[in-house]
Amino acid sequence: MNEEDPDAELLARIDGREPGAVREMVTRKLPRLLALATRMLGDRDEASDVAQEVFVRIWKQASRWQRGQARFDTWLHRVALNLCYDRLRRRQEVNLGDDLPEPVDQAPLPEDQLDESARSERIAAALAALPARQREALVLQYYQELSNVEAAAVMGITVDALESLLSRARRTLRSRLAGERGEQVFGKERR
Amino acid sequence: MTPERFRRLTEAYGAMPEHWPLAERAEAKALLAQHDPAVLAALAEARSLDLVLSRHDVAAPESDLIRRILASAPSASLRQAPSWKRPNWWISGAGLVGVGVAGIAAGVLAISLTAPFSGSGATPPSLFDQTGESTVFSNASDWSDQ
Numbered sequence: 001m002n003e004e005d006p007d008a009e010l011l012a013r014i015d016g017r018e019p020g021a022v023r024e025m026v027t028r029k030l031p032r033l034l035a036l037a038t039r040m041l042g043d044r045d046e047a048s049d050v051a052q053e054v055f056v057r058i059w060k061q062a063s064r065w066q067r068g069q070a071r072f073d074t075w076l077h078r079v080a081l082n083l084c085y086d087r088l089r090r091r092q093e094v095n096l097g098d099d100l101p102e103p104v105d106q107a108p109l110p111e112d113q114l115d116e117s118a119r120s121e122r123i124a125a126a127l128a129a130l131p132a133r134q135r136e137a138l139v140l141q142y143y144q145e146l147s148n149v150e151a152a153a154v155m156g157i158t159v160d161a162l163e164s165l166l167s168r169a170r171r172t173l174r175s176r177l178a179g180e181r182g183e184q185v186f187g188k189e190r191r
Numbered sequence: 192m193t194p195e196r197f198r199r200l201t202e203a204y205g206a207m208p209e210h211w212p213l214a215e216r217a218e219a220k221a222l223l224a225q226h227d228p229a230v231l232a233a234l235a236e237a238r239s240l241d242l243v244l245s246r247h248d249v250a251a252p253e254s255d256l257i258r259r260i261l262a263s264a265p266s267a268s269l270r271q272a273p274s275w276k277r278p279n280w281w282i283s284g285a286g287l288v289g290v291g292v293a294g295i296a297a298g299v300l301a302i303s304l305t306a307p308f309s310g311s312g313a314t315p316p317s318l319f320d321q322t323g324e325s326t327v328f329s330n331a332s333d334w335s336d337q
Contacts, residue, residue, distance in 0.1 A: 006335055022264040033255075035249040048256050055260045116246065123247040134337060142205060159212070162195045166203040174240050 014062040025058065033080050034145060040084040042128035050083045070153075077144065077154045078131035081136060090131060095125045100138035126176045135161055192218040194229045201237035205244075 010028070013021035033054055037047035059081055065072065073145040127135055133155070140151040141162070192200075196221055204210045211219055222230055 006237060017265075022261060026260055030252050030260065031256065034252050038249045041246070044250075048253075050254070050259055051256065052263065056263050059264050118247050119243075119246045123243060127247065138244075141210065142241075143247075145210070148204070154314075163199075163203040167199070168239075170205070170240055173244070177240075177243055 004073050006134065007071075008065070008067050011062045011065045012058070013073060015065075022059075026055070029058075029076065030055075033076065036077065036080050036139060036144055037084055039124075039127055039143060040132075040135065041087060042079065042124055046087055050087070052078060053083055054080050061160060074150060074154055077146070081154065085132070086145065090162075126173050130169055131174060132168065134165050134172065137165035138169040138173075141166055192222045193234075194227055197222055197230050198233040201233045204237075206234050206238035207241060209231045234310070 010025055012109040034047055039046050112113050137160045140146045141152055148162055152159045279283055
């Protein structure tokens, strides 16, 4: 890896016990980690617990991190996802295959009742209903904005396999969200 | 890039060029610039799903969570360097030593001024000897008339 890891310097500052470095790491990483865990787990409290656990690992890792290895952010995503999967397994909700999950409640709502919050909840439900690996691929690529190479590395798969998971995830979401009268969720585009 | 590849690209990565694989981004943009109806349709379809996905918000971290995470960092006491490494240590140490030296110096001065000189013929007056006729100042030359 030729590129300098953008987090390496901050890790060194944490290891050097520089005042403010810990807080800077929290500011830099917590929102992304919390968003990742929330979208993977669909549960805010559990996501918060995962985020907290990830930071415990960060503090331990700071003194051992070696430049030139995997990017810190990639490692961070992998740790967070492992913790998410631990919880999903405990819930016995993991579906690594392509079996269709239980359908979510798709009762249509009148357009004027479907406010932003309700839309967000509908999308969260649709995400939660995806097979876990499809959800993971979509969350990493779309929401976390990892490149295809980074997302594939985090997932431990090839770029082609990632692309396949992404296509299936988006196809499933499209049909599921359109199934609740697509005009409600898809119809009013913000132009 | 073929229109078919463009469709597969947008089906996987969506409509935003910054989400497309870096290696194919330029070709995809070039194809888009040709305004092929099939390409534009694929883009529009991907964009509609992107818009839906963008409406899924995650609230910012609560202050309580931030506090808990900060508290989980190595504690403030452990985060301090050992006392002998702290930069201010030598200042306080030097201060103590300085006070001690000053005290000793004052004592020595007082003794030297009050005790009689040994080995000299004349006994020098003491600074605190107010009973004698002379003091340390009384032997000094009188320059008052100069």
